[in-house]
Amino acid sequence: MKEKLVLIGNGMAGVRTLEELLKLNPDKYDITVFGAEPYGNYNRILLSPVLAGEKTVQDIMIN
Numbered sequence: 001m002k003e004k005l006v007l008i009g010n011g012m013a014g015v016r017t018l019e020e021l022l023k024l025n026p027d028k029y030d031i032t033v034f035g036a037e038p039y040g041n042y043n044r045i046l047l048s049p050v051l052a053g054e055k056t057v058q059d060i061m062i063n
């Protein structure tokens, strides 16, 4: 039986941590992510180029 793991916040640091945990042991956790924003996990550092019209939202999606 998998351990339950809950991440509050769909940001870069938290989801990067999940990626590392999954690499170490893909079957260990049953993971749920709660996010306040109605989007997938995106690279917030690249938000400025999106706002400037140089990149699209799709360009900065990570997961």
Ligand SMILES: Cc1cc2nc3c(=O)[nH]c(=O)nc-3n(C[C@H](O)[C@H](O)[C@H](O)COP(=O)(O)OP(=O)(O)OC[C@H]3O[C@@H](n4cnc5c(N)ncnc54)[C@H](O)[C@@H]3O)c2cc1C
Residues within 6 Å of the ligand: 008, 009, 010, 011, 012, 013, 014, 034, 035, 036, 037, 044, 045, 046, 047, 048
């Ligand atoms: C426009 C912009 C440009 C930036 N440019 C740079 C740059 O050039 N270089 C640089 O180093 N950094 C930059 N930053 C800063 C960088 O984006 C942050 O340091 C980084 O995103 C922090 O990552 P994090 O995962 O810790 O937090 P966040 O990315 O803030 O993620 C936290 C997530 O948790 C969610 N959340 C919070 N509370 C709750 C709750 N109670 N329930 C559910 N969800 C919740 C938030 O909605 C958010 O999605 C920039 C930021 C912005 C906004």
